[in-house]
Amino acid sequence: MYKQTKKYCTWVIFILLIGLLAGCASSNSNVASDKAATESAPMEGANAESSSESIGDKAATDTAVTTGGESDTAAGGGFSSETAAGAEGFNQKIIYTAALSMQVDELAEAAASLRNAIHQSGGYILQFQDTRHEGEIGSTYTIKVPAAGFMSFIDRIELIEHKTFERNIGGKDVSDEYVDLESRLKARQLVETRLLAMMDGAVKADDLLKFSAQLSEVQLEIERIKGRIRYLDNNVAFSTVELRLYQTNQELKKENVEKPSLGGRMSDAITGSTKVVWDAINLLLIVLAGAVPVAAVIAVIAIPAVWIYRRKKKVTKTNKMPNSDEEGQPPTV
Structure with a gap:
C-alpha cells in the first residue's frame, strides 16, 4: 500500500512539473511577442517619417523643376528613344554631318544604288543638282537620314562600286544650348501664366492694355524658343x-559636226570680211574722234600764225616794187 501511494505521488509530482514548465514557456513567448511589438512600433513610425520626407523632397524637386530648373531630356545624336530611355543620365x-565625294565608273548605276541605300535607311533627298562639264558628268545630293542609322548609311554608300572615295564626318554637341532653351521656355511659360492671371483680375483698362502688351512679347519669345527647339530636334x-x-x-556622246557646204563657207568668208571692215571703220572713227580736240588746238594756233605771215609777206613785196611814174620820166641833168 505504501509503495503504491509513493508511486502515485511520484507521477503527480512529475505531471505538475511538466505543467509548470509549459506555463513558463508560454509566458516567455508572450513577453517576447510584446517586446517585438514594442520595438516594431518606433520602426514603423520612422518609416512613416522617412516616407513623408521622401514625398516632401519629391514635391520640392517638382517645384524646383517648375520654376525653371534643369530637367531630364531625351537622349539624341544617333541614338533611338528606346536606347536613350535605357541609358540613365545620357x-x-x-548633330552629325558628313561630306562625301565619290568617283565612279558608271554614274547611272551609282545613282540607282544610292537611291536604294537611301530607301533602306529611311532617309530622303533634300536637294539635288546635276552638273555636266567637258570630260566629266556628276551629281550633287543633300540627303537626310535618321541619326540612328547614320553610320550604317555611310557604310552602304561605301559599298557602291567606285574608284576613289573621300569622306569627312563631324558632329556638333548642342546639349548645353538645348538645356538652356528648355529652361528659358519654362521660365517664359510661368510668366505667361502669371500675366494671364493678372489679366483675368485686372479692372482698369490701362492695366489690361499693359498686361496684354507684355503677354504678346512673352508669347513671341516662347514661339521663338519653341522654333529653335524644333530645329535642333529635327537636326x-x-x-x-x-x-x-x-x-x-569617259567619252561623252557628242553630235558629229558635219563640214559646211561651199555656200556655207562663202557665207562665213563674207561674214568674216564684213566684220574685219566694220572693225576697221570703227577703229578709224575712234581715232578721228580722239584727234578732233588736238586738231582744234592746232587750228587755233596755226590760222593766226599763217595770216600774220602772209600779211607781212605782202607788205614786204609792196615796198620793194618801183614807182611807175618815176620810171617813165627822163633823167635830170
Whole structure:
C-alpha cells in the first residue's frame, strides 16, 4: 500500500512539473511577442517619417523643376528613344554631318544604288543638282537620314562600286544650348501664366492694355524658343549628308559636226570680211574722234600764225616794187 501511494505521488509530482514548465514557456513567448511589438512600433513610425520626407523632397524637386530648373531630356545624336530611355543620365544631343565625294565608273548605276541605300535607311533627298562639264558628268545630293542609322548609311554608300572615295564626318554637341532653351521656355511659360492671371483680375483698362502688351512679347519669345527647339530636334533626329558623285575619263556622246557646204563657207568668208571692215571703220572713227580736240588746238594756233605771215609777206613785196611814174620820166641833168 505504501509503495503504491509513493508511486502515485511520484507521477503527480512529475505531471505538475511538466505543467509548470509549459506555463513558463508560454509566458516567455508572450513577453517576447510584446517586446517585438514594442520595438516594431518606433520602426514603423520612422518609416512613416522617412516616407513623408521622401514625398516632401519629391514635391520640392517638382517645384524646383517648375520654376525653371534643369530637367531630364531625351537622349539624341544617333541614338533611338528606346536606347536613350535605357541609358540613365545620357542626355547628349549631337548633330552629325558628313561630306562625301565619290568617283565612279558608271554614274547611272551609282545613282540607282544610292537611291536604294537611301530607301533602306529611311532617309530622303533634300536637294539635288546635276552638273555636266567637258570630260566629266556628276551629281550633287543633300540627303537626310535618321541619326540612328547614320553610320550604317555611310557604310552602304561605301559599298557602291567606285574608284576613289573621300569622306569627312563631324558632329556638333548642342546639349548645353538645348538645356538652356528648355529652361528659358519654362521660365517664359510661368510668366505667361502669371500675366494671364493678372489679366483675368485686372479692372482698369490701362492695366489690361499693359498686361496684354507684355503677354504678346512673352508669347513671341516662347514661339521663338519653341522654333529653335524644333530645329535642333529635327537636326538631331536626322543627320545631313552632302554627297558628290562624278564620272570622269569617259567619252561623252557628242553630235558629229558635219563640214559646211561651199555656200556655207562663202557665207562665213563674207561674214568674216564684213566684220574685219566694220572693225576697221570703227577703229578709224575712234581715232578721228580722239584727234578732233588736238586738231582744234592746232587750228587755233596755226590760222593766226599763217595770216600774220602772209600779211607781212605782202607788205614786204609792196615796198620793194618801183614807182611807175618815176620810171617813165627822163633823167635830170
